[in-house]
Each structure stands twice: as structure tokens, then as C-alpha cells.
Amino acid sequence: MPTRLQHLKQRAKSDKRANKKYFQKLKKKPPRQLDATVAQLHDEVFEETDCLQCANCCKSASPIFRDRDIERIASHLKMRPAEFVDQYLHLDDEGDYVLNETPCPFLGSDNYCSIYEYRPKACAEYPHTNHKGFHQILDLTLKNTTICPAAYEVVKRLREVLPG
Template sequence: MMKYTFEIDLDRYKNLAQQKQKTHKKFLAGLAKKPPKQLDKIVKEVHEEVFLEIDCTKCANCCKTLGPLWTEADIERVAQHLKMKVSDFEVAYLRTDEDGDKVFQTMPCQFLGSDNLCSIYQVRPKACREFPHTDRKKIYQINNLTIKNTLYCPAAYEFVEKLSYRLK
């Protein structure tokens, strides 16, 4: 299958997402009230379609603006990969935020290269692997997160647009 990619205009996508916030919220709330039959199957198909059109390496906005939450397993895995002690890794890269979560000290991600590729891709945090969460079952359980992600991620925006069109 051929992958089509294009340059991504983040400002355009953010403006579109802001304009569609109410419409998208209403659509997703409707899914939560009465999920259509085969919703998980349709979500998977739409997710795959979106990622044939959008190449994350043309954007990497999530890596530039949204830091992942780091689980203990993430910290241990990446520290081991970097041949660092967990404590040294945490001191070098992480801080504890107001919610008690481990997050990056600074953004953009220190592991993001100038080519928008991740230098720890094979061992990246779970939050990075799952972003923008558009391929999960029972998508309506994360409506607030999906809406938020449309403001940062063109793929999340396209996902909601295509899903709403598909379920008209």
C-alpha cells in the first residue's frame, strides 16, 4: 500500500480544531451515549486510513510541545537503553509535576532529532507509543483526551473528521 504524505501546516490544523471543538465534542458525546455497532472495527479502519495520509515525522508536534508521562517501567527501560542509572536518568531529564507525575524537565523532547526522528524510538515511553490514542477500543471512553489532542495533532483532527463523516 502506498503512503501519501504532505507538508503539515500546524497553525491551519490548530485553527480548524479550535473552530470544530463544539462539533467534535457533540459528535464524540453521541458515540458515548450510543456506540454504533462495529465501532471498534470502524475506528481501527479510520485510524489506519489517517496514518496512510499523515506522516508523523513531517510534524512531530507532540514531541515538541506535549511531554509524555513517564511510568517507572518507561524510566527503567530508557535508562537501561542509555546505559544510565535510573536516578541519573531522572536527574538529567525528568521532574515531578504538580500532579505527582514524572515529566520532561524541558520541551521539546531531548530525544527528538532535527530530522523529527526519535533517538530512543524502539524503547520510547508507552505514552509516546500510544499517541494520539486513535486506535484504541471504546474510543468514546477518552473523548476529552481526543478533543484535546486535535489541537496538537493533525492526525487526531483528521481522525475525528473522518470518523464523523463515516458515521453520518
């Protein structure tokens, strides 16, 4: 799998300039059907994608943990929220709680998440390619194309379906 992910990073890097230019046009004038198109592409791509074969998001990036996430996960782990924060999280430069380390401490060797039913909202929604108001998260999506093969594929197909 590392070669597939290395290949993804190379493709995402080589496409970054074109994707960035394409996204700048989308930001200025998002097509009326953008959200519906992206949602459809998201569904198509995820019908073909087995995240358990990759889990690169869990291995290389940290989600943002909101207070509700912290309370829910801490309760599941039978910890106080403050204990959970002390053990697993820190504040990043933007003032958001993120994991102390990667890969995620809740990721098993089989790529299964030990807190899947309680995972942060950011994990449940990743890579956010079916987000309403997609034009508002284009910078995040561009970043996610280097981490997530599915995000890369959604953007690739989007550029084909709605050429700039």
C-alpha cells in the first residue's frame, strides 16, 4: 500500500497547480449544481473505495475534536473529558483540539477504529467531499487530495464533469 499512497502524493502534487486554479474559479463563481454533482461523485467513488485498505487519514492526519466529541469519546472510554484531553489531545495553532500523535491511537493494525461508533464528527465526515457548500472548503479539499485517494478521485472526476 505505501507505493499506492506514494503514487497518490505524486499525482496530487503534479495536479496541485491545476486543481488550485480550478478551485479558484469555483470559489469566484460556483456552478449551481456543484453540491449535487460533488455529492453524486462522492457516492460513486465511495462505492468503489474500501477505506480499510488505506486508512491513510488515520495514519497521517488528525481530526479536530469538538467538545461534544471529547465528551462522547471520554464517556465511552469511562474517562473524564479532562483526562481524555490530557492523555490524547493538545491545542493546535488555531486553538482546536487535535491528537498528540499520528497514527491515531485508536487505529488498530487491521485499520479498524476502536472507537468507530463514537469517533469525532470530523472523522465521520472525512474527506468532506459530500459537504454542502463545497465551494467553502476547497482549500481543505485540495489538502485532502494528498492524503485520501477517494478525495483525489472525486476532484479528478469533478474537473472532468464540470470543466473550468
